[in-house]
Amino acid sequence: MSRNPFKPTAGASPPLLVGREDVLDAWADSLDNGPGSPGRITIYTGGRGVGKTVMLNEVGNIARESGWLVIDETATPGFVGRIHHAIVRYLKEWVEPTGRRVTGGRVGPISVTTQLPEEGDRDLSTDLRSLLDSLARHETGLVLTLDEVHRRSGADDLAVVAAITQHMVREGRDFGVAMAGLPQAISELLTDAPITTFMRRADRHELNDVQPEAVAKALREPIEQSGKHIEDQALTAAVEATGGYPFLIQLVGFHVWKQSREGAIDSDAVRAGVDAARRRFGSLVQEPALQDLSEVDRTFLAAMAADDGPTSVSDIQLRMGITKNGPQYVNEYRNRLIKSDMIRQVGRGRVDYALPFLREYLRDHAATLGLSIASQPEEGE
Template identity: 45%
Template sequence: MPNPFKPTAGATPPLLVGRRPILEAFQESIDDGPGAPYLLQLMTGARGVGKTVMLNELGDVATRNGWIVIHATAGPGMLDRIARRASTYRQELGSRDRGPETTSWRITTPVGELGRESQTSGSELRIWSDELADLLDVLEQHGTGVCVTVDEIHSLDLGQMQILAGDVQMLVREGRRISLIMAGLPRAVEELLAGDSRPTTFLRRAERPLLADVPVAEVADSFLQIITDADRSISDELAMECAQATGGYPFMIQLVGYHVWRQAGRGPITEEHVTAGVAAAQSRLGALVHEPALADLSAVDRTFLVMMARDDEPSRLGDIAGRMGKDSRYASVYRDRLLKAGMIRAAGHGLVDFEAPYLREYLREHAAHLVAGQDDGGQS
């Protein structure tokens, strides 16, 4: 029997734990038709909580209802990629080809140009939403629509955000069967939507599911079900021990399950297997999640985190600043950066805590090469 656990970023787990209400709400909105609330969603959550998995799952719900799903990741050329996919789907559905004069397009905005230039017979510049609208026209005949998912929305520049939001808003106002589901880090998304422009106001009205950690009891039940369904055995007590080791962190659920299963070989899972599997999972979490996340930070950001890790509980900003040899105003700059990056979370007045499990332990083990010198040394 293959290992049922999937500790790979974005891979669909064998059992989706604690997320069923979001999927059910989306199905209800598809049934209710254009303008239903959960057709427009902006999911947020820390790294590793399963945002990409949820985008895939919601896309599967749409597909089962006969909708076309276009998955995209925020970044340069995103609207171009969505337009190309929409055009390809329209052609596959047998819609009339508009000819070579409309095979490429250009968007001119205050922040620059997106895409490539092409003109219609009336010398009108085509934009990405025209391709989407054409596909929607074809699907309307069948009573279905288009679901666009955008991952890492916090990486989208303001210009593309305004175009995306403005054009989808127009399609919604026209009563089109269109769904836009986005995902990103909480603090970064808040800052992205902080402007006063009308398109971002439209996005602020989106449903805002927050993907949090899964209750440990539900995790334990999932371990029992997955392992039993795969013709292995584990006691209730050991399933709970595995669950507690995950802290309810979705990616850690897959890591623990994968390595405990691997340790057990073909027999029943024992205490020895759980102990070894949890240790292996913690090590892999450091390599797969903590190490790359820390590599994206400046030296001073990392120093802030190392100074936090000296505490066994949520840290006070003043204590962190003192350990850095700086004042609280200086430290608050890096606190805000780390909140935006999804590395830490607010834990009460003047308190911060780590967002991901075992990051504290990882920082303690690797503190020597993570701490910056006394000069600023890091990126601004």
């Protein structure tokens, strides 16, 4: 039997990436257009599972294919140190000993976990300049991809990257930075002056849901390439079940594919596959997102689940049974949940979930989460 082509794993590139053509073209152009082209500092924002990490994989690949060196990092504490190690390694491997020409595509990903011998106090910007000088002689440069820049714990390091990038841009060097993070949490970080200027100059792309035709393609092509086949009606149902959400494209694809033994995927297979996909989505996306929150945050979210659409903040207060300092207390939690990209403001005094299918998840799991969902008063009651 052939392999399941779908990749329902955070950070794993999908068999077919859809709906991102314009954004990828913008990046490719910025590399071609030379130093100073605005897209060379780019930030991708979007909710959990929308495909930010995968975008960084792609922009890194585009750069490698054009002969650039790439360093991939995540904005956890100490990442500037890890970037420096990677730069020194590149210097040693590719520049210092042999002066060897760096050729496109042949430079593999570098493992930054390898500890280098003590370098004394080598200076990051000096090393970066040496590397860029050498690369410039071969008409190429260096790209840094930086994931999860919304993390507060990485803010100091981010300020260093911001400062260095400003210098490299001013000096007209071939240096690019592609970043990714949760939208609201990034905005919260921007209070820090050097980071603000840096981020404001960056090309910002908000990654969104994918259109149904593109979802259909992302499901059908990998299925057919793996030697199976999906009926039209079944495909329509599968597309609908994803809600256009990239993580669900992979999850639905994976579980639907698994359901069919004979190679033909029909509506029954889709029904069973979608059920399994939703369950996995809960444990892969909803559950970890909820775990990061406080008890009161979760109670707030559960109070919203009584509605089928946006909830007014005053209803939440009522359902949570808050009387003392009510509006102030509820607003504080509302703001916290907006900052952590769990909910978003929709019009005056109303909020809705920022994660797809969170309502359904909370309804199904209220008991195990120790939450209660207020029942909705019936009409005419």
